Amino acid sequence: MRFLAAILLAVVSLSPPSSGKVYSQCELAKELKCVYGFAESSLADWVCLVQHASAYNTTALTVNGGRPRSRNYGLFQITDYYWCESAIGTNECNIACSRLADDDIADDVACAKEIFRRQQFRAWSGWRSYCENKNLSSYTRGCNLTC
Numbered sequence: 001m002r003f004l005a006a007i008l009l010a011v012v013s014l015s016p017p018s019s020g021k022v023y024s025q026c027e028l029a030k031e032l033k034c035v036y037g038f039a040e041s042s043l044a045d046w047v048c049l050v051q052h053a054s055a056y057n058t059t060a061l062t063v064n065g066g067r068p069r070s071r072n073y074g075l076f077q078i079t080d081y082y083w084c085e086s087a088i089g090t091n092e093c094n095i096a097c098s099r100l101a102d103d104d105i106a107d108d109v110a111c112a113k114e115i116f117r118r119q120q121f122r123a124w125s126g127w128r129s130y131c132e133n134k135n136l137s138s139y140t141r142g143c144n145l146t147c
């Protein structure tokens with residue numbers, strides 16, 4: 001019994017520390033505002049976007065059909081076809097795609113801001129389908145956004 005517990009403990013402590021953070025709505029809204037300086041008025045759009053892109057999963061990875069096969073990385077599901085370094089397309093954010101698939105979202109946010117600077121929210125098809133012209137008040141309702 002003690003032996004089993006020791007094995008279990010070893011296995012648990014061996015698992016990688018960053019095995020993929022999943023945010024809650026309010027946690028994300030607050031971090032975008034307080035850590036990354038997003039305007040409070042934009043938070044509901046960003047939270048809605050992330051909900052429909054990755055369901056708040058920092059390590060979400062989607063492989064698209066079609067040729068060439070592109071992939072979408074991380075919280076904002078950023079495509080390697082335009083924004084990060086891969087065998088296909090361009091690398092407009094100047095970043096390794098793998099850095100968009102870990103639970104450090106600082107670089108994801110920087111790239112998302114660059115995408116937004118060029119194309120606004122329209123760059124994200126999920127935002128167009130689920131967030132554009134919708135009442136988004138529920139995405140930040142009840143969140144404490146005091147920094």
Ligand SMILES: *[C@@H]1O[C@H](CO)[C@@H](O)[C@H](O)[C@H]1NC(C)=O
Pocket residue numbers: 020022057058059060061062
């Ligand atoms: C997050 O995405 C990764 C990669 O697709 C997946 O393995 C993991 O199960 C997801 N986590 C949750 C909580 O859905």
Ligand SMILES: *[C@@H]1O[C@H](CO)[C@@H](O)[C@H](O)[C@H]1NC(C)=O
Pocket residue numbers: 135136137138
């Ligand atoms: C959005 O919905 C909330 C309740 O769900 C409501 O209080 C608010 O007035 C609505 N805003 C607009 C612009 O319709």
